[in-house]
Amino acid sequence: MKAMTYRGPYKVRVEDKPDPTIHHPNDAIVRVELAAICGSDLHLYHGMLPDTRVGHTFGHEFIGRVEQVGSSVQNLKVGDRVMVPFNIFCGSCFFCARGLFSNCHNVNANATAVGGIYGYSHTAGGYDGGQAELVRVPFADVGPAVIPDGVNPEDALLLTDAFSTGYFGAQLADIVEGDTAVVFGAGPIGLAAARSAWLMGAGRVIVVDYLDYRLRKAEEFAFAETINFGQVNDIVREVKKRTGGLGADVVIEAVGAEADGHVLQHVTSAKLKLQGGSPVALNWAIDSVRKAGTISVVGAYGPLFSAVKFGDAMNKGVTMRMNQAPVKRQWPRLLEHIAAGHIAPSEMVTHRIPLEHIAEGYHIFSSKLDDIIKPVITVA
Incomplete structure (x- = not known):
């Protein structure tokens, strides 16, 4: 697959990486359609977070279609179009049981505070992110949700972090x-x-x-x-x-x-x-x-x-x-607001950048050029 990879401070590029595979029966593989660059991705881009390793793929905001599911996955099927919260969480620990998905106790061996986050260095679990053609999604029965019919894909994308947060x-x-x-x-x-x-x-x-x-x-x-x-x-x-x-x-x-x-x-x-x-x-x-x-x-x-x-x-x-936002907890009400026409998160999007040009996207966003507010990465 093609994926954005970190090569050092202020250096990212698109490279060929091995396709992700099912590691656990409750994993899914999602083919990414849209991703985004978040302001917090710039901390990684600037080389200012510890344990950001060369070759890591960033991106904790993404939507796409389910391409493969593990043998235990029951809530998703191949072909479903899903939005994936930036939090990776098990759904059953002390904190998940209380809706504190961002504080999951079972997904990040490297920290006692934050849970797992896609594409956010090994301090957040070391999970590769969604600025790529494919991404492995752990705990697929509790994290992703099928995008309701009629919801603008960019609205759904913005619910995976920015607007929900x-x-x-x-x-x-x-x-x-x-x-x-x-x-x-x-x-x-x-x-x-x-x-x-x-x-x-x-x-x-x-x-x-x-x-x-x-x-x-x-x-x-x-x-x-x-x-x-x-x-x-x-x-x-x-x-x-x-x-x-x-x-x-x-x-x-x-x-x-x-x-x-x-x-x-x-x-x-x-x-x-x-x-x-x-x-x-x-x-x-x-x-x-x-x-x-x-x-x-x-x-x-x-x-x-x-x-x-x-x-x-x-x-x-x-x-x-x-706290870090437990974004999936916000989705039911936010989808109601979108359906009622009260909000349209996609109105914040100013730039749409193909994956192959993501290095330029990071430069524009980091330097605050061209009146950039929110850059979306088009993948599929």
Whole structure:
């Protein structure tokens, strides 16, 4: 098969790799039709996550058709068109039984926190991802779902991570009707969180970023007010000015490890190749939320060596909630919203790039060229 492979920092290419095979009776092999590049893939691309091995195939957002199933698979059949959550999970452990699919205890021997993730280095289990013609899907009876008739394939693709994660971020924020929600980050997850905040009952949504084209997208797609933090003297004071001096009722932090490098990484993190991320956005969230408000964190972080203002958060009585999104848990409600015409996740897609040109896609996305928001990789 043809597959994207990692060759070192800022170096990816499409190569021939052996077709994946059934390793366990509950595996399936999926022929990929569409995949995507996620902002968190850029941490891998930049060589800033540990144990990202040469030859690894990235990609945790993909849909396709079932080409082969193991002998124990009962819920899928060859030919089914499926969307596959980025979480790999067993469905039966302590955490899966409670819907915490991203914290599955049985799929990642290399970590005690996150479960398995497709295409996300050996720190997330070492599973090859979906930026390829074929991918092995473990636990095929509990992860993938058949795409309902009439659902736009790109809408389904965006539910495998980006939109589901943004929606989860709005859920974690415990928005009360009429709340003012501030979203830090206008990438796909921030845009999805801002759009979803309205579905939760927000009375006002403000999106903060530094790229004008992403802020324009936040106005068009998420119907949000916007602030370019590069054009104000103090973003915290600006947020408080716009919220009657109190601060936002809820803040959703969708920046994470700041993959674009706009804020310099902590030197220790860079030297150790651990893109844990600068705490700038997280500290802005702590300072911008009102007393007794809620902060939801869905931005992706690694090990974080820099100081976070936990003392300020404690003294303000702030509630902080965070996790990797258990995306399949969000699908029933999101599919209802899509069917009702309330959302169309595919409206975030700006670029469609053939698999053979994926290296150029990574360059465009990493460098924020051509007003890129969300790149989709066409495979089939």
